[in-house]
Amino acid sequence: MRRAIIQNLRTFRRPNPRKALKQLRITSPYNASFQRSIANRTPPSQLQQSMRFTRRVSTPIALVGVGAAAYYVYQQQGSSASTPEAIPTVTGTAAGSSRGYSTSASPKAHATPSAQSVDALGSSDLPEAVRKALIVDQGQLYTAQIPADQPISKETDSSGRKVLEMLTPEQANAKLRRNEESYLVGRGEGVVRYDVVQIPSNDPIEDDHVEKIVEVPDTIAAADTGKARSDWMFWGVFDGHAGWTTSAKLRQTLVSYVARELNKTYKSALLDPTLTFPTPASVDAAIKKGFMTLDNEITHDSVQKVLKLQSKVAAAEILAPALSGSCALLSFYDSRSKELRVACTGDSRAVLGRRTGNGKWIATALSLDQTGGTESEDKRLRAEHPNEPYVTANGRILGGLEPSRAFGDAVYKWTKETQDKLKSSYFGRTPSKYLKTPPYVTAEPVVTTTKVDPTKGDFVVMASDGLWEMLTNEEVVGLVGQWLEKQASTSGVSGGRSSSSAGGWLQSWFSTQKASSLPIEHHDQKDTSGQRAPIRQQQWGVPTGQDQRFVVEDKNAATHLVRNALGGKDSDMLSALLTLPAPYSRRYRDDLTVQVIFFGEGEANGKVELNSEASATANGTKGPTSAVTGEVKSKL
Structure with a gap:
């Protein structure tokens, strides 16, 4: 669910496969180079800038790193390897072996640069068997094909780089x-x-x-x-x-709470x-009461239990459904x-x-x-919280939570005094600066x-x-x-x-x-x-x-x-x-x-x-x- 403050889809920019592929060059049958060296972690070049996505990005797999795949796998084998056999060769064209999902660029824009590079290698250098790999490098994604006997590996440093073998259709x-x-x-x-x-x-x-x-x-x-x-x-x-x-918690209890009210x-x-x-109205009211009774237990009764028990271990368990x-x-x-x-x-x-x-x-x-972006919900919230311009901001409650109705999410329901008390005695987070008249959710x-x-x-x-x-x-x-x-x-x-x-x-x-x-x-x-x-x-x-x-x-x-x-x-x-x-x-x-x-x-x-x-x-x-x-x- 697209939640909280981080909105990943708004932080990316559409990749340009044509522009990106121009950064790739394979200079000889035995040497694959890339404009941005993954091994030495040089600052991002124009290539990386071209691979940032936005919500308008055309694909989940940015086909701009075929050379990076080859170079990265080579680095994983060790920089001391000097024989031609030690360098994995990227095979196929960009439109073939490395699947790009961009529908906005023409096939020619994908195929031409990479096809020329593969031709330069010569057919005798291509491995007989290949398998697909997916490379995750500092939030960027690449696909490539690697030799079938090439081990899939990862680095465990803070760079977050991984090479993953693509699932086969049967595995998918x-x-x-x-x-x-x-x-x-x-x-x-x-x-x-x-x-x-x-x-x-x-x-x-x-x-x-x-x-x-x-x-x-x-x-x-x-x-x-x-x-x-x-x-x-x-x-x-x-x-x-x-x-x-x-x-x-809802899986375990919600049906029971609703059925009990329906029974009555x-x-x-x-x-x-x-x-x-x-009557239809009474059935609707019973369902609503079941929902509200359970949420009150999750959000408010839990606080009273924690304050009574005076145990941080118990607080961690009791407050968990309220804090999520x-x-x-x-x-x-x-x-x-x-x-x-x-x-x-x-x-x-x-x-x-x-x-x-x-x-x-x-x-x-x-x-x-x-959600906070739903017209009817925005209108309701502004009527319930007059003179609070940030009751919804960017389609989110107080600029943070997207759903306007939810179980738990107690930081949008507790008063500031309750949140300060729990934070000082147990754990929690600083209330939103816009919190004035809860509950908002x-x-x-x-x-x-x-x-x-x-x-x-x-x-x-x-x-x-x-x-x-x-x-x-x-x-x-x-x-x-x-x-x-x-x-x-x-x-x-x-x-x-x-x-x-x-x-x-x-x-x-x-x-x-x-x-x-x-x-x-x-x-x-x-x-x-x-x-x-x-x-x-x-x-x-x-x-x-x-x-x-x-x-x-x-x-x-x-x-x-x-x-x-x-x-x-x-x-x-x-x-x-x-x-x-x-x-x-x-x-x-x-x-x-x-x-x-x-x-x-x-x-x-x-x-x-x-x-x-x-x-x-x-x-x-x-x-x-x-x-x-x-x-x-x-x-x-």
Whole structure:
């Protein structure tokens, strides 16, 4: 998540491949030189200046350092090597062996200088086998090819230089699918399947998630005879920042807090003979109360516990969820009423996909990004804090935090006196100079309600903002629609429980005709003014509106979305983005957590079963532990 004060995307400048490649020269078959010597750490030259990025940078991999790659690997072998065999040779052209993702420069600008240099070496000097490498040098990135027998190495000094072997397509697939899970739902009415995947960028990942089904006793369920048993189904995405502790706390407790308040509300409705269900306002209020009660415990009750215990060890544990923060996106589906409520605190997002009569899909946002740059949030904050011009600055709360609603983030909620007391006795940081009338950040969610129609195959995508930085709402819905059509055309081929169930569920909607573009129906949504455009597409120079860049290669719908967010058909781009280690990866991609919930009329067997063909855990790969593994574990 793009958080706090450091805004990496604003500190870079677009690289100029043509200008940069002019700095590269290979003077002889046995000597590769570079304008800026990596070994002696001379001051940055014009080349380095040309490789600074901005938010408009066209690629995540700056192809300007082919010579640097050769020279650096040579230095790693030792400067005493004097034989021609000791010098690794950079092979191929800039447009071929070293993949540049700049779409603004012509291929000729890439190929000409490097191709001439390779020709000068002679074909006899090229190694027979090569492999791709990714070089990280003081925040700059280079790609090159190195001999297959060349060891991958790193320096451990303060320069931060590393050489990484690029993931192969097979390794990239394995990393994409490492944490994927899929479940087939045969309970209640309306939900047939949900898919989940997580891809970390931070180390450890700051995102978290939860999936839970709560069986509702008849004593508090609406008394409709002849109906299937009532279930409350919850899905949550928690996008943490400044640490992982707040999002982990939400995974463990938020559903319980909300379900407890819903339980009270539904019981109260039974006392009124005129009501079949609680009023919409009372259900919304129950969800909000669950959110606010938990955040009060995290943020304010924790202070009282720490002051009472007088222990720095206890303070470190108790205050951790308050000092870090997390957005929360929670969906609540009542299988009896067929109503889906989405509660949003922060800038994670939920989008509904609904199929039209012509076979295409419409994307409808079920939440609004809540940041200091959202017009409605800015207006609210300025009304709550009059005469404070810096309540939002540069789209951030007090110029620091981007989400305007979040759990934790206590430095935007505590008074200055509380922060000074904790800092003097335990630990903390100096309050912002703009802090006057806290709280500035709230955990109160905005709740939307949608009537789901399982007979039309509605689905909902919930994801942290790492996905929405890369894809638009319509691209996401269109990609899931494309994935559904592909699954319908191939279902039943592999056999087994999951395939046959999926086939019966899918083929009632789709023909097997393959679409040449995303099956999305474009329409103007007037309620998305607060939703930000995918800035990563601008950063990487990805042309928008070109469906040809997408692929369907995964059995898990959530993994399918992440693959296409990170490159799609461009396997080199996908491998490069997944190769990057923390913390460098955060400049190009955020933590990614994606859930896809499919509504439909499935097999009512009362079970929740692992869908083995779309789950890493079924293939022996250790993945996350789901809250639901074959049966409902939570009951009111």
